[in-house]
Amino acid sequence: MKSMRKRYYHFNHRDSIHKVEPVSSAQLEKGKRARPKRSLVKFILLVLLLVFLVMISYVAYSSISAANNVLSDNIKISDIFNKSTLKQTDGVTNILLLGKGGDNHSGGQLTDTILLARVRQSDKKIALISIPRDLLVQIPHDGKAKINEAYANGWNDEKNKDKKADAGAKLASQTVESVVGVSIHYYVTVDFVGFKELVDELGGVTVYVDRDINDPYYPKDTVTANGGFQESTGYSPFYLKAGRQVLNGSTALKYARSRETTSDFDRAKRQQKLLLAIKEKTLSLGILANPVKLSEIINTLGSHIKTNMNIAEMKELVNLIKEADQNQVINKVIDNNPQDGLLVSENDGSYYLVPKAGSFIEVQKLVKNIFETTTVETAEIEVFNGSGVSGLANQFAQDLKEKGFNVTKIETNKDIVAKSVVYDGANNSSASSYIKSCLKGAEIKSGQEGIIKIILGKDYVGS
Missing domain, CATH: 3.30.70.2390 (Alpha-Beta Plaits)
Structure with missing residues (x-):
């Protein structure tokens, strides 16, 4: 009796009669081996896709967790993809930047840096206007005081204990609005630790130091290894040579704070320089387009920086300022310069600055027309x-x-x-x-x- 062997066939559709042709055992074995390979490739691709999705989810979650330490209102993942219209008045967005000492610093909630940034959306022009801390103003509900006290008053108000930073910034914004005559749309506050850590995260910033700084009375304060601030008695003399300098976080903080051998007005000019240097370094490193690095920076800053901008508004603002020409940035310090200053000093036991005109009308005129009066002439x-x-x-x-x-x-x-x-x-x-x-x-x-x-x-x- 002949042995029976299984035979396999396939249809050849090119033939009009559809002949059935036998399939060899070699072809059969080849097919058997091919199927597991294809399955393995699919499995690997699926695993890689899952790993990618987990990484994206982790980055998004980390970014949001970090951002919620910075933003005045908590956000969700969906907020990252939302579109938003940046607030503006007459095509200009106004942002109040406030610098303070922070925790463990005497007078840590006094904002000795008060800077108004105006961004015109049509041509991406930026104006930076520094307001001196000793300006005598009327603080809503609190009477007359130096303008740097407004944030502290809002912060210390008992009814605001759940949102101290937001309350402080809102009262400071209202106070500044009465001086400059324009609406404040957003605020950003940063303390000494946050500023130092930001500069270090960027790998330092480059500035041109106009003249040698020799400050024998710089306070002997330190930012500790665990990110805290420690105030000490005594002095730590600070010297910085004129010329192009790359500053790390500690030196940048000293450059921004030093005033004993210069003045508050000189310090304000240096702070504007640092702000522009930070902007340029951030854009040059592509950090704003790198969610992992951005998340790391925000996480490092933690509670040392606060803002009322949401994620979508931040994205829109970044798109505006990254196109701005730094050489066209308008820098103005409102001061008591005898030639064209808008303020005069008074001393009745305490040192104050008050408007030369008797009201803030000239200051408001300057701020409102800042983009129209930048070029005096063509010489x-x-x-x-x-x-x-x-x-x-x-x-x-x-x-x-x-x-x-x-x-x-x-x-x-x-x-x-x-x-x-x-x-x-x-x-x-x-x-x-x-x-x-x-x-x-x-x-x-x-x-x-x-x-x-x-x-x-x-x-x-x-x-």
């Missing part, structure tokens, strides 16, 4: 440093820029000269008049039409 100003002292040309040029003048060149002169010289090609202009008032002993010569060339000599010691 091009070139500043050359022939004094032999590093940083003087940058310092002088920065002062001119803050007054709205058009500085087009800052360079070191090829020779050191004894006396300052002004080559005036824009005589009778406001720029020419202002420069001559600053350099009273300078030699005045005629210059190329439309250009004012300044050579700072050894006789110029800085403002």
